[in-house]
Amino acid sequence: xxxxxxxxxxxxxxxDVLDALKDFYIDVVGxxxxxxxxxQHYGFxxxxxxxxxxxxxxxxxxxxxxxxxxxxxxxxxxSCTGVAEHEARLRAFDIPYTTGxxxxxxxxxIFFADPAGNGVELNFETADR
Numbered sequence: 001x002x003x004x005x006x007x008x009x010x011x012x013x014x015x016d017v018l019d020a021l022k023d024f025y026i027d028v029v030g031x032x033x034x035x036x037x038x039x040q041h042y043g044f045x046x047x048x049x050x051x052x053x054x055x056x057x058x059x060x061x062x063x064x065x066x067x068x069x070x071x072x073x074x075x076x077x078x079s080c081t082g083v084a085e086h087e088a089r090l091r092a093f094d095i096p097y098t099t100g101x102x103x104x105x106x107x108x109x110i111f112f113a114d115p116a117g118n119g120v121e122l123n124f125e126t127a128d129r
Contacts, residue, residue, distance in 0.1 A: 008045075009076055010055040013065050013116060015042060018056050020115040022046070025054055028093050029078065029120060030086070048078060075111065075119025083108055083124040 011021055022044050025031045031046035031054060042058035054076075059065045080086060090097050090112060097112040106126035114120055 006053075008051075008053050008055050010057055011116065011118065012057045012059050012063075015058050017065075017116055018043065018058055021056055024114050025056075028089060028095060029122075030080075030089075053078075069117075073118065075121045077121035077123055080122045080124055083110070083122075086110060086122055086124075 011018075013021065022033070025046050026033060031048055034045055034047040034052060036043065036045040036052075036055075039057075041060070044056040045052040046054040046056065087097070087099075087110065090110070095112050097110050100109040100111065101107065102109065102123075108124040108126070110122040110124075112120055
């Protein structure tokens with residue numbers, strides 16, 4: 001038995017928050033809306049290339065999923081190219097962000113939050129700068 005790789009992460013929220021998250025991860029982060037099996041509940045699958053990396057599912061009736069709740073989740077990270085374009089997109093959407101460098105590797109990082117307060121990190125190889 002062994003882990004073969006990362007499949008996806010799921011954000012679950014009320015429909016209005018879900019729609020805002022979908023738009024954010026498509027328009028700001030750059031994921032693409034893709035095929036989702038015909039589940040009975042409302043939701044979306046967002047892709048990075050051929051991989052559905054983010055599932056967005058509607059919370060059920062009476063299920064309370066508050067945004068911006070403090071817990072152990074810190075952020076999700078995406079491998080990216082085009083650091084200047086991503087920073088320009090964040091500025092165009094007026095999204096505050098910070099940057100950093102990974103010690104010893106020179107990898108460039110951009111950190112910001114989605115509309116529900118979840119942390120997002122974009123990673124860029126040194127050669128992309």
